[in-house]
Amino acid sequence: QVQLVESGGGLAQPGGSLRLSCVASGFAFSRYAMSWARQVPGKEFEWVAGIYSDGRTTRYADSVEGRFTISRDNTKNMLYLQMNSLTPEDTARYYCAKPQGYYHTPNLYEYDSWGQGTQVNVST
DSSP states (O other): OOEEEEEOOEEEOTTOOEEEEEEEESSOGGGSOEEEEEEOTTSOOEEEEEEOTTSSOEEEOTTTTTTEEEEEETTTTEEEEEEOSOOGGGOEEEEEEEESSSSOOSOGGGEEEEOOOEEEEEOO
16 A cells, blocks of 8 residues: 655754655555645645656745755655745644656645654744
């Protein structure tokens, strides 16, 4: 079955950086676009970044554009999120997500598989 396992979260200072990783298994990873999403307790999930199956095209939410970089390694079934210039507003649980179809979508209701998430806290 599909498994997505995130890692790399933790505590960062404002202005700092973190790199999240997600290892995927149980499906043809290289055929699917993938995304990162985040959630603050009590708030809705927010789509953060997406990447096409070949890794050549990326999409970002306005809130992270220019600060976050999504990437993937299809030879290792890995998805990454490099987060720079972090702010306290980036504090959330971050999830790796697979869409139902092969193609990218920022609509999270079109995603059928999620990891358990990794917590990111940005604070002094």
